[in-house]
Structures are given as structure tokens and as C-alpha cells.
Amino acid sequence: MTLRKLLIALVALLVLGIGFTFVEAQEDDDAPEIAYRQRLMKGHGASMGSIGDFLKYKLPYGSNHVAVHAKNISEYATLIPAAFEKKIADGKTDAKPEVWDNWDDFVAKANALNVAATELSAAAAGGDMRAMMPNVKALGDACRGCHNDYRKPEEERYPR
Amino acid sequence: MNPARILPVIGVVLAALLVASLTVSSQExxxxxxxxxxxxxxxxxxxGCTCHMxxxxxxxxLSGGRPIKTPFGTIYGTNLTPDPxxxxxxxxxxxxxxxMREGIGPDGxxxxxxxxxxxxxxxTDQDVLDMKAYLDTLEPVNNANKEPEFGFPYSARSTISVWRGLHFDAERFEPDSEQTDDWNRGAYLSEALAHCGECHTPRTFMGATDEDMYYAxxxxxxxxxxxxxxxPDEATGVGSWSIPDMTWFLQTSFKPDGDDAQGLMGEIVTHGYQYLSDADLKAIAVYLASLEAIENEVTPP
Structure with missing residues (x-):
């Protein structure tokens, strides 16, 4: 091997190494934002799970419980656009790059979630469990409507 | 006649009477x-037959054309509207x-x-005929069916005939008289109508559902x-879900942790399962909870 070839190989290795380090560093830098987004989403889920528990077991706490959880979701929804504004599509995230390709639609879907949750909260104030079901389903449509477009399906999610 | 011979006969007659009485009450x-x-x-x-959208x-x-990707190639949902x-x-x-029940079209x-x-x-005969009565009321749409894009040997329809010989029996659902009405209704709904196993049971290399891994x-x-x-495996299945959890999921697509089902499952809840009666959804949940728990971690390949 000539000295020249050796040099090229060394430079190539160096560049690759820097590249990897850069990507890793980038992912580490993004970690707090990713963690925050995921906790915010889990917050939505916790409230939705609580609404589910209340309705499926007909818990005797008064329907204000559903109203409060739905209100939580409507308020969490207002935080989504700011939390996702920075484009982070690599690393331990299941956000699809389409979030930032179709940013206006993504924001519109977060708003739709806010509206659906606000309506469930209002319906829950009435206290009739049966009457809440269409609103619960509409809220499900809002979650799924955004997830189908902007969250990776299970087979593409990052390894846990 | 020897009593050991009579007993099974009595059992069969009782089971038939039970089934007949169940059928009558639900018919009323x-x-x-x-x-x-x-x-x-x-x-x-x-x-909701959403493959045919x-x-x-x-x-x-339901006028068809939807591409469905399978490990064997792409196939297109057919037109179910009454367009002549x-x-x-x-x-x-x-x-x-x-x-519907033999997988053979009017053209053979x-x-x-x-x-x-x-x-x-x-x-059942009744469910198939009722389904047709409903489909006949849909708005007819002219949309020609597309041939599947399968590679050889799957492209040859004769391959299906061989496959059918090995893996297909045209058999009606048989209620199990040892089980409850709920269980039998749930089994019928899951196996015959909701066709859960078509996706949730893994397939062998021959493309047949692997019955040792039923719903795993x-x-x-x-x-x-x-x-x-x-x-109902605790670690890798839905063993931690209660009957109300499963019923609620089929009604809303919300899992116990508040997450929602995406993709095809979300779609069939939206177009189908959410409209089922509470009793029917509960019956499916009862049936699923009764299955053998199989440990099988389903993670991306």
C-alpha cells in the first residue's frame, strides 16, 4: 500500500468517525425535547385511560371526573405545536418527518384534538354516560387522525 | 341397547335442543x-369490510380497488356494490x-x-343472506376489479386449488355445548365474522394460519x-386486560393505558366493531380471555 492510499484511508476513517460522533451528539442534544414530547403524549394517554376506567367500570365518583380529564386533554393539546416545532425526526422518536412537511395540517390536527376534548368535557358536565359516548369516539378519531399520519406505526418504531 | 351407547346420543340430542332454543330466543x-x-x-x-373500500x-x-400488500404480492379489494x-x-x-363460504366466484x-x-x-346461512340483502342496497358504483399482482407460483390460480386441498375445509361454526352462551357467541363472532385470526394468527410458509399459534x-x-x-399471555399478550378493557377497546380503539390503535385495527373499529352491541363486544372479550395463553413477543423483524 502506498503512503497516499494509507492517508486517504485514514482521512476517510476520520471523516466517518466525525460523522458518527456528530449524529450521536445531535441525538443526545435532542434527547430532552424528545423526552418532553413523549411525556406530554403520555399525559394525554393517562387522562384518556382515566376516562376509560371511569366509563367502563361506571365508577361512582361523579361525571366531573370525566370533565376534568377531558379538560386536561384539551389543554395538553394546546402545548403540542410548540413542543413539536423543532424538527427532530431521528433518534429515539416515533415522530414521522411528515410532521414538518405538513406542519399546518399537524397544527390543525392538534387544534381538532383541543376541540374534541373540550366538547367531551362539556358533555360530561351533563352527567349522562351514554350521551358521552359519541364524544369519546370523536376524541378517539382526533387521536387516531393525527397518529395515522404523523406517528410511526408499531413495526417502524424505534427499539425500546 | 347398551347404556354407554345411549349416553352420547342423549348428549347430542340435549345439545341440539339447547342450540335450537338459543337460536329461537335470539330470532325472536x-x-x-x-x-x-x-x-x-x-x-x-x-x-366493515374495509378491504373493499x-x-x-x-x-x-365498498366499490373496491384498495391495494392490500401481502408477503405474496399486492391484491386489490373487489367491488361489493350491486353494479351489474x-x-x-x-x-x-x-x-x-x-x-363467501367456499371462495368460488359465479364464474367458477x-x-x-x-x-x-x-x-x-x-x-350461518342467515348471516350470509342478510349480508347480501344489505350489500344489494348499496349505491352501485362502476369500478372494474383488478387482477392481483402476485409472482409465480402464486399468480397461477391452480396454485390456490392445491392450497385449498391442503388448508381449506368448508365447515359451519359448531357451538360448544359445554361453554356458555356468551362464549359461543364470542367464538362465532371472532372466528366467523370478525375473522380475528386472519391477521392475529401467524402464517406458515405455505400461507396457512398456524393453528398452534392461534391468535398469538x-x-x-x-x-x-x-x-x-x-x-391472554400476561407478558406478551393481553393477559393484563380485563373483560371491560377489551370491550372498551373494541368500542373506542382506546387501550387500557389510553393509547389508541392505529392502522388497520383502528380502521375496522371505526367502520365496524364500534357499532356492535355491548353484549356482543363482551362476548368477544369473554372468548378471547378463554384462549390458551401463548408466549409470543411480536416485535418488528
């Missing part, structure tokens, strides 16, 4: 509904029965088992989707 309750209304419900219990139309229509040229307009009741063509006649074969989940679901393990 259903008597007020028309065939079309019952058929709409059968379609919903089958998940028309992606070219804004409004939901491209749909099922003009099909007789017998034609429809044969297509055998269907690829992507169309789950392997499950629908278990349907598949990494090669349609569209490349993961189909989770829905047996």
Missing part, C-alpha cells in the same frame, strides 16, 4: 329487524353463498384466501403491519 329478539338492518350489522361485525372516492364506498357489470349486481343468493374462479372465506365459511400475533400482517398477540 331479532324479529323486528329487517334483513337489510341485520345485514348491515353483519358487515360491521366483519369489521374504494380509495378513489371521497365518501366511504363490475360489482355483485345480478348475483343469486347461491352465488353469494358460494363466494377460485379466490385467493386473502379474502378470508377460510373464516366466513363458518357463517404476527409480524407479517397485511400492509406489513404488526398484528399483536391477543391471547
Amino acid at each position: 329478539a331479532e324479529a323486528e329487524k329487517t334483513a337489510v338492518e341485520r345485514g348491515a350489522y353483519v358487515v360491521q361485525a366483519a369489521g 374504494n380509495p378513489g372516492l371521497e365518501a366511504f364506498s 357489470d363490475t360489482g355483485i349486481g345480478g348475483w343469486s343468493d347461491d352465488d353469494f353463498m358460494k363466494a 374462479k377460485v379466490y385467493y384466501p386473502v379474502f378470508p372465506y377460510t373464516s366466513f365459511t363458518k357463517m 400475533g404476527s409480524v407479517e400482517g397485511p400492509e406489513g403491519e404488526l398484528a399483536p398477540n391477543i391471547t
Whole structure:
């Protein structure tokens, strides 16, 4: 091997190494934002799970419980656009790059979630469990409507 | 006659009487509904037949054309509207029965088992005919069916005939008299109508469902989707879900942790299962909870 070839190989290795380090560093830098987004989403889920528990077991706490959880979701929804504004599509995230390709639609879907949750909260104030079901389903449509477009399906999610 | 011979006979007669009485009572309750209304419900219990939707139309229509990716190639949902040229307009009741339960079209063509006649074969006469009565009321749409894009040997329809010889038995659902009414209804709904196993049971290299892994989940679901393990295994299945959890999930697509089902499952809840009665959803949950728990972690390949 000539000295020249050796040099090229060394430079190539160096560049690759820097590249990897850069990507890793980038992912580490993004970690707090990713963690925050995921906790915010889990917050939505916790409230939705609580609404589910209340309705499926007909818990005797008064329907204000559903109203409060739905209100939580409507308020969490207002935080989504700011939390996702920075484009982070690599690393331990299941956000699809389409979030930032179709940013206006993504924001519109977060708003739709806010509206659906606000309506469930209002319906829950009435206290009739049966009457809440269409609103619960509409809220499900809002979650799924955004997830189908902007969250990776299970087979593409990052390894846990 | 020797008593050991008579006993099974008595058992069979009692079971038949039980089944007959169940059928009568459910028929009385259903008597007020028309065939079309019952058929709409059968379609919903089958998940809305969304494989047959028309992606070219804004409004939901079962006029076909939807591409479905499978490990064997891409196949297109067919036109279920009563259009005489491209749909099922003009099909007789017998034609429809044969297509649904034997997988053979009026022209004698055998269907690829992507169309789950392997499950629908278990349907009752009444449910199949009600389904047709409903489909006949749909708005006819002219949309020609497309041939599947399968590579050889799957492209040859004779391959299906061989496959059918090995893996298909045209058999109706048989209630189990040792089980409760709920369980039997749930088993019928899951096996014959909702066709859960078509996605949630993994397939052998021959493309047949692997009955040793019944409902234990598949990494090669349609569209490349993961189909989770829905047996009651605690660690890898839905063993931690209560009966109300499963009922609620089928009604809303919300899992116990508040997350929602995406993809095909979300779709069939939206177009189908959410409309089922509380009693029917509970019956499915009871049936699922009774299955053998199989440990099978379904993770991306």
C-alpha cells in the first residue's frame, strides 16, 4: 500500500468517525425535547385511560371526573405545536418527518384534538354516560387522525 | 341397547335442543329487524369490510380497488356494490353463498384466501343472506376489479386449488355445548365474522394460519403491519386486560393505558366493531380471555 492510499484511508476513517460522533451528539442534544414530547403524549394517554376506567367500570365518583380529564386533554393539546416545532425526526422518536412537511395540517390536527376534548368535557358536565359516548369516539378519531399520519406505526418504531 | 351407547346420543340430542332454543330466543329478539338492518350489522361485525373500500372516492364506498400488500404480492379489494357489470349486481343468493363460504366466484374462479372465506365459511346461512340483502342496497358504483399482482407460483390460480386441498375445509361454526352462551357467541363472532385470526394468527410458509399459534400475533400482517398477540399471555399478550378493557377497546380503539390503535385495527373499529352491541363486544372479550395463553413477543423483524 502506498503512503497516499494509507492517508486517504485514514482521512476517510476520520471523516466517518466525525460523522458518527456528530449524529450521536445531535441525538443526545435532542434527547430532552424528545423526552418532553413523549411525556406530554403520555399525559394525554393517562387522562384518556382515566376516562376509560371511569366509563367502563361506571365508577361512582361523579361525571366531573370525566370533565376534568377531558379538560386536561384539551389543554395538553394546546402545548403540542410548540413542543413539536423543532424538527427532530431521528433518534429515539416515533415522530414521522411528515410532521414538518405538513406542519399546518399537524397544527390543525392538534387544534381538532383541543376541540374534541373540550366538547367531551362539556358533555360530561351533563352527567349522562351514554350521551358521552359519541364524544369519546370523536376524541378517539382526533387521536387516531393525527397518529395515522404523523406517528410511526408499531413495526417502524424505534427499539425500546 | 347398551347404556354407554345411549349416553352420547342423549348428549347430542340435549345439545341440539339447547342450540335450537338459543337460536329461537335470539330470532325472536331479532324479529323486528329487517334483513337489510341485520345485514348491515353483519358487515360491521366483519369489521366493515374495509378491504373493499374504494380509495378513489371521497365518501366511504365498498366499490373496491384498495391495494392490500401481502408477503405474496399486492391484491386489490373487489367491488361489493350491486353494479351489474363490475360489482355483485345480478348475483343469486347461491352465488353469494358460494363466494363467501367456499371462495368460488359465479364464474367458477377460485379466490385467493386473502379474502378470508377460510373464516366466513363458518357463517350461518342467515348471516350470509342478510349480508347480501344489505350489500344489494348499496349505491352501485362502476369500478372494474383488478387482477392481483402476485409472482409465480402464486399468480397461477391452480396454485390456490392445491392450497385449498391442503388448508381449506368448508365447515359451519359448531357451538360448544359445554361453554356458555356468551362464549359461543364470542367464538362465532371472532372466528366467523370478525375473522380475528386472519391477521392475529401467524402464517406458515405455505400461507396457512398456524393453528398452534392461534391468535398469538404476527409480524407479517397485511400492509406489513404488526398484528399483536391477543391471547391472554400476561407478558406478551393481553393477559393484563380485563373483560371491560377489551370491550372498551373494541368500542373506542382506546387501550387500557389510553393509547389508541392505529392502522388497520383502528380502521375496522371505526367502520365496524364500534357499532356492535355491548353484549356482543363482551362476548368477544369473554372468548378471547378463554384462549390458551401463548408466549409470543411480536416485535418488528
